[in-house]
Amino acid sequence: MTEHQFLGERFCMAKKVHAAPGRPGPAAGKTGRRARVIMAASTAVVALTVVTATANSAVAQGGTAGSNAPKRIGTAPRAPAGATATGATASGTTLHLSVNLAPRDPQSLADFVTAVSTPGNSLYHHYLAKGQFASVFGPTQATITEVSQALKTAGLTPGKVSSDGLSIPVTATAAKASHAFDTGFRNIRLKDGTTDYLNTSAPALPGYVAASVTGIVGLSNFNAITSHHSAVRSASKPSAAAGRSSNTVAPHAYSPGLCSDITSPFPGSIDGTDYYSPGKLAGAYKMTSSATAGAGQTVAVFELENVDAASIAAYQSCVGTNTSVSNVFVDTTSGAGAPPTDGSVGVESALDIEDLIGLVPGASIIDYQGPDATSATDQNVIDVYQRMVTDDQAQVISTSWGECEGVESSATANAENTIFAEAATQGQSVVAASGDSGSSDCYYQNGSTAKAVDDPASQPYVTGVGGTTMTTSGSTTTQKTWNVNGGATGGGASSRWAPVVYQGGIAATTKRAVPDVSALADPYTGYPIYYQDDARSTNPSPDIIGGTSGAAPTWAAAIVQANAGTACQANGQVGFLNNALYKAARSSYPTNFWDVTSGNNSVYATGFTAAAGYDQVTGLGSPKETGLTTALCAAKGTAATGASTFHPLSSPKRLLDTRNGTGWGLSSIPSTKPLVAGGTAPVKVEGVGGIPSSGVTGVVLNLTVTGTTGAGSVIAWADGTRKPSTSNLNWTGASQTIAASATVKVAGDGVVDLYTNSATHLIADVQGYYTSGTTGSNYTALTPARLLDTRSKVGIPTNTKISNAVVSLKVRGHGGVPTGATSVVLNLTATQTVGGGYLEAYPEGATRPTASNVNWSATGTTIPNLVVVPIGSDGNVSLYVHGTSHVIADVSGYFSTSGSAFDTVTPLRLLDTRKTTPLGSGKTLALQISGADAIPTGVKAVVLTVTVTGTTGSGYLTAWADGGSRPTASNLNWVKGKTISNQVIVPVGSNGKVDFYTNSTTNVIADVAGYIG
Structure with a gap:
């Protein structure tokens, strides 16, 4: 194997x-791209957990599991603002659809992505091989067959499933699709005069297959995808003169700088102040600058327009490179679509490719080209991304195209999410521009000034890249947020995706925060490139371009350089970036990132402000390549150890x-x-x-x-x-x-x-x-015994409540604790409290700590907690009560040089009576421990988190080894209506079971954390 x-x-x-x-x-207004003004297909956006978004969360009413009754998947789009209905869609209209399937086990897929992309995990950088995704995480053949048969039964002709198993193509007339998915279609005319069609209701499938489908893409043909580049033509940034010489650019030997052909049209402009040559840009970000930088690596760019080969050749001639640039056409053919000659089409692709050529000339670049953005459908977009991932030729994928989340359908977002998760399993890094409309990403799609972010930059398995303004004066280079003349870095919080673990403690948002990082984007200090503009020249002309479209390939180049370095060559390519990226921020922020602390992305409405550390404007900041390479190319993980x-x-x-x-x-x-x-x-x-x-x-x-x-x-x-x-x-x-x-x-x-x-x-x-x-020390479990109960003079000569005082508790020689014990495990309970307070346990003779063990905030509270406390040299521990309360202490075990070692396990729920019947008053329940969650036979004790909920009155719970006598000590105590948890270390009976007793009817939940063997 x-x-x-x-x-x-x-x-x-x-x-x-x-x-x-x-x-x-x-x-800023997008230049060189017609932006359709459309209202978000105000689909009720589903809040999805990272890669666990299955059809179960999107299905609407109808049917029971396993039935033939139809279930709606997702929601129907709304007509864009200002659009007018123009009648029913012609029944013979051809629709190109994809029925997108859920992975066979979405949670396992999410787990694997986390494992392979988290430094320190035993599976770190152990990626899947090319073509393996379908057999490991794709839907089963039985699922594919079942969905395909359901489509056939509905009168459709499904095509061959994609190589990753995630989508089934279907070509059908509107009439057939209407019948198969129980939806109508209508035509609409947008404000710009364009006519599109959309489905009038969410698609439906039989209940027995609906849960296997994340969405159906292609039922409508409008979209608002656009590129994120920005150009400046003003007195402060002169453009090439109209009618410029038609001579081609003279060949030059490699230099990290630029030839005079590209700089001469900008007299007085300074490299590093008014624009950045590849050498200056690489130097600013501590990247390598050489003709072989990125050698052996491949980077792919996503494009929805024709690429001008002459412009790429002119740039290569200017910088003296010979970078391999190839094309893969998806849903289109070479030369189809608008020619890249009008100063609009071809600018984005020129910026993406030429930026990469300048920074990683030794790498190979693959341009994945779909139909023109003006006519591309959501299905075309999905097809291009899926091809980039299933080809698995490029280690890094860069996209500078996107649309605001509110416009994109949930079906499209879900399909993208699974594709990007697939990329992560294979070790492919995906970076995306965060948008150029500041905090109001939907402004150019539907005129909304509300806060919104861009897709796919907001996707959980994508690294979103924001933009900065950068300038050098002497030896000092500074960066601030890009926000100039209506163009600004996109950023904010997703409306769709739940908070992601990797941003925990850094981005304090209730949703996925965008962007993750940033780089140069201001066109006033931007990227000198060649592109075609027939109004100025018959040959490629130089200009300075910006936008987050430049920032994304700059980060792609940084990843390519890391992958090409010796550390990644030995330990595996970077892959999905974000887990390691945020760890690098936590471990050594100034070493790995250039913090951007000034500016904001308020353009059409109040946005966000840059600050020290992470912010929703420039993310973690710009790269410091030297430090990041070390952090991102850490050694592969090794298997975890056992007994401890x-x-x-x-x-x-x-x-x-x-x-x-x-x-x-x-x-x-x-x-x-x-x-x-x-x-x-x-x-x-x-x-x-x-x-x-x-x-x-x-x-x-x-x-x-x-x-x-x-x-x-x-x-x-x-x-x-x-x-x-x-x-x-x-x-x-x-x-x-x-x-x-x-x-x-x-x-x-x-x-x-x-x-x-x-x-x-x-x-x-x-x-x-x-x-x-x-x-x-090793652990020895004891039959729980009560060492202290201030209510009844146990362990103390009084039965009054303790108030702001220390109780000395004798431990060694009591309750089965021997003289050789070094630490004791006590279950402490505060009860009959007066007001708020807390309890602290510490070794007698030591300084009282500042940390508490049991806390309460109201009179009449009963609350327990398990503590592990070292034993003082006199054999005692001290219990300090701040406030007023009765105190109970039950011993359940001790640590010493004898005893048994401990094994941690992945937490697992072993018991939940909410799924069966509550544990009745005075009843005992036996729980099997051995054999659960890989716990072997013969274990001596188990570590559990025990919770009671749905309590019907005040009560207590006691846990002990099955087959033994129920002890008088308790593990949990509560008052009516409370939900209380406590850790329990309980001996396991010879039959592998433990017993739970409650004196009051309640639901009981038990989660295992480890065992003592």
């Missing part, structure tokens, strides 16, 4: 998906506190904003707070939420791996302060991710960590 076959089998296993508790229920030993910290260390910026965002740029709903906070574990810089396999965290805004939950998991559907901490309303302990697996990059589905401040304190060596 090959490595890729193994990876495919590993990631194509169906995974169980469970809800997490907590709700409760845990989860524990190392307690003498005092808990705070790793994250969003209230004051501790551990939040870029290390040098703290933020005091709460974590947004749907947001992720990556927390560095290795190398922080006394934890080793490598070799850490797991960490014990005390998680606290405060200032909650509503019910919610927190999920903790290893960075670079799939976000689990389990939860670690849950709460039920606003203005709460609640803590819970969590044992979390640590991936190779030493980072754990914390996600919340409700806006809140979040605090993470580390209590200890696991390593794969034998130098730490």
Whole structure:
């Protein structure tokens, strides 16, 4: 079996998906391009999770699963603003459609993309081979056959499925399509006089195949795709004189500068101030400048226009290069469409290709050309992208074309999303211009000044590239946001895509933020190129062009140079950029990025302002190639280790506190904003707070939420791996302060991710960590025993509440804890509280820490939390109560030189009685542990996060080894109506089971985090 076959089998296993508790229920005018003015096909935009967008989320009413009843997929487009209906579409009108299929397991696809693109993951840079996607992640042959047969039954003639298995082409008349998809068609006349057609309702398919279809593209033929280049013709930027000499450009030897033929029309203009030659541009971004830069690499450009070969040749002659430029025609033929001679058609392709030639002359460039943008349909756009990816010839894909999200249909967006995910599995990087209309990307499509971003720059598996103004004076080069004379860098928050994990802690937005990075875009300081303009010359003429269309291929060139370097040659090409890109920002921001801190992208309405660190104007900033190459070309991952030993910290260390910026965002740029709903906070574990810089396999965290805004939950998991559907901490309303302990697996990059589905401040304190060596302590599980109960004089000679005082708790020699124990595992409970407060546990004799273990915010609270605390030299631990409360302490185990090692596992839900029947009052439930989530037989204890929700009254839960007597200690305590979670380390019976008992009817959820063997 090959490595890729193994990876495919590993990631194509169906995974169980469970809800997490907590709700409760845990989860400038464009130049050279005619811009059609159309209103967004105001399709109700579906909020889609990254590459998990299947037809299930888009299907409307109708039918039950597996039935023949039709189900609508997506929504119908609306007529553009100002358009008029002109009657029904002729029944004989030919439609070119694609029925786009969902991957066989969207979550496995998402997991694999995360794994292969995250430094430190064991699968980092272990990409799929060319042509392997269909067999690994594409829909099964049974699905393809079933959908094809359904189309045939509906009277259509499906074509051959695409090589990646993701789309079935269909050519049909409007009449046949109307019958097959239960929709009508009508013609509309746009403001510019163009006549198009659109479907009058969302397409329908039989219920038994609808879930396999993400959308049907091609049912309407209008689109608003445009290029993102910008030209300047003014006194401050003279253009070539009309009637310029028709002589061709004289050949020159390679130089990173430019020949006089291209600079002479701009007398007085300075390289680095008024324009940037390839050499100056490369120098500014710390890129290599040589005739062989990018050798051995291939970069592809997306175009919807004819390329002028004469212009490319003139540029190559001027800079002395001989870069290979070839063409692949998709849905069109060579020479079809408008000729590139009018100063409009061919400008975009000239900018893209000539920019790449100047920066990576040693690379090969493939121009993938579709029909002219003025006539291209969404289907044509999808066809070009799909061909670029399935050909898999280029390591980097650059596109400077796009349309605002509000215009694009969900069917098209979903199809693109899967294609770009496919590119990521193969190690292809995709960069896209973020647009030239500032924060109002839809302005030229529908006249809207509302905030909007551009597709595909906003796609989760694409690196969106914004624009800057750059100028050099002496030895100083400065950058600011590009916003000049009606043209400005696109940026903002997506209206479609959910927050992405890789932007967690950096982009505090409730949706995917755009752009990711930026580069030179201002045409006043832009790119000198050759293109055809028959109003000025019969031969290619020089001009200075800008727009984010120039910034995108500049970043493409930076990736090509990284791929060509020795590090990437040894460790694998960069591939999907964003996971590693944002990690590079967190680890060493000034080394890897040129921060852009001034300017805004307000053009047609108030937009966003540049600031230190990430912003929705220029993203992370421009590249510093030397540092980025090191970050993006890290070594391939290696397999994770197994059993681990524990190392307690003498005092808990705070790793994250969003209230004051501790551990939040870029290390040098703290933020005091709460974590947004749907947001992720990556927390560095290795190398922080006394934890080793490598070799850490797991960490014990005390998680606290405060200032909650509503019910919610927190999920903790290893960075670079799939976000689990389990939860670690849950709460039920606003203005709460609640803590819970969590044992979390640590991936190779030493980072754990914390996600919340409700806006809140979040605090993470580390209590200890696991390593794969034998130098730490092992765990011994005990039958839980009560060491302290201030309500009944257990462990203390009084039964009064503790108020702002320290309780000394005897541990060694009590409850089964031997004299050789170094740390103890206690379940602490605060109950009958008065007002707000907190509890801290620490080794007796040590300085009281600043981190808390149990938190409450109201009178009458009962709340537990599991803690791991080192034992003082006198055999005791101290419990400090801030506020007033009764305190209960139950011992469940200890760490020492004897005992057993610990293995972390990927969190998995083992029990959820909401799917069956609540656990009744006074009832016991036995849960099978051995054999679940690869837990072997013979394990001694298991680490679980146990949650109760839907509580019907006050109560408690006790967990113990099946076959033994129920202990008197409790693990969870609650009052009626609360959702409470707590970590439990419970012995496992000889039959591989643990028991749960509740004295009050409630739903019980159990998620496994690891086991002790």
